[in-house]
Amino acid sequence: MDWLFIVLIFIFGTLVGSFINVLGLRYNSGLSPVNGRSRCLSCNAELKWFDLVPVFSFLFLLGRCRFCKSKISYQYPLVEFLTGLVFVGVVARQISLWPLYSNFENGMGYCIFLAVYYFVVFSLLFAITIYDFRHKIIPNSFVYWFIGLALFKLFLFMYIKYPGLDNQDILDLFAPLFLFIPFALLWYFSSGKWIGFGDAKLVFGIGALLGFVYGISAVVLGFWIGAIWSIIMLISSKLLKREDSVNMKSELPFAPFLIAGVIIVFLLRIDVMNISSFLGN
Structure with missing residues (x-):
């Protein structure tokens, strides 16, 4: 890919990531995600446009509010950067599949349509990640939109x-149910103590989006990432004796780890269980 094109896609992704941050923070707060000026969460000062440049404003301000010098959450630049990175990955993947799309009557249009489709899907997944991290719950409207988009792609294919x-x-075709039922x-049997029903709905959408082989791979990888994260948090809590320490009874959001698995499997086409070999692929 041309470097200028890559940079433009990345910048576009960071701008979308900035909006995702606003959506994740303002959803169910009574504030509109599209109306109203951005303000510092500490001093309520109205932020200028140069305070809101994705990634770069955080670096230029050294991670602190320009007015009250309070710390700015790393969530903002991280989500912006990762969204830009994923958007570049989506475009790279679509270009790599061009020989397949070129066989279609309107291959170019189909390729572009899928790229835009994945932009929307992953933006929605990032919004779910932010909200679940902050509130330990997945909004029904977010997950139902995700399921609807995933089923649309499944039936289209x-x-x-x-x-x-x-x-x-x-x-x-049956992957959504195959993943949903165990969750x-x-x-049901844990009365929601082991896992939330929102996670069950999320894996239904993951099955529809990625199919049988890669859907299972994403869920398994999500479990691994979640386990590693939990171990790191437990060890750091013991060593650093933090006030927000994590213990074996702490409630941890699971959706972000599942979504991390989805992104990795989607971009790298990883079959972690080597299921394809058993299916003769």
């Missing part, structure tokens, strides 16, 4: 391939 569907396609059972 089935329609395009019909009547030439193979066994892998049939497995992909729903865990939620």
Whole structure:
């Protein structure tokens, strides 16, 4: 890819990431995510446009408010940077699949459509991540939109391939239920103590988005990432004796780890369980 094109996509991604931060923070707060000026959460000072340049404003201000010098959360530049990175990854993936799309009658349009589609899907997943991290709950409106978009893609692909569907396609069709049922059972029998029903709905959408092989891979990878994160937090809490220490009874958001698994598997096409070999792919 041309470097200028990569930079433009990255900048666009950071701008979207900035909006995702606002959406994640203002949702269910009574504030509109599109109206009203941004303000410092500590001193309530109205921020100027040069205080809101994605990533760079945080670096230029050394992570502190220009007015009251209170610390700015690392969430803001991190979400902006990661959104830009994922957008570049989406475009790179679509370009790598161009030989496949070129066989379609309107291959270029289809390729661009899917890129925009994935921009929307991953923006929604980042919003879910922010909200779950802060409130330990997944908003129904976010997860239902995600499920709807994921099912749209699943049925679109089935329609395009019909009547030439193979066994892998049939497995992909049932992947949402295959992933949802174990999570729903865990939620039911634990009365929501082990896992939230929002996570069960989220993995339903993951199955629809990624299919059988990669959906399972994303969930397994999400468990691994979550386990590693939990161990790191437990050790750091013991060593640093922090006030917000984490223990074995602490409630941790699970959606961010599942979504991290989705992003990694989607961009790198990782089959962590080597399921494809058993299916003859």
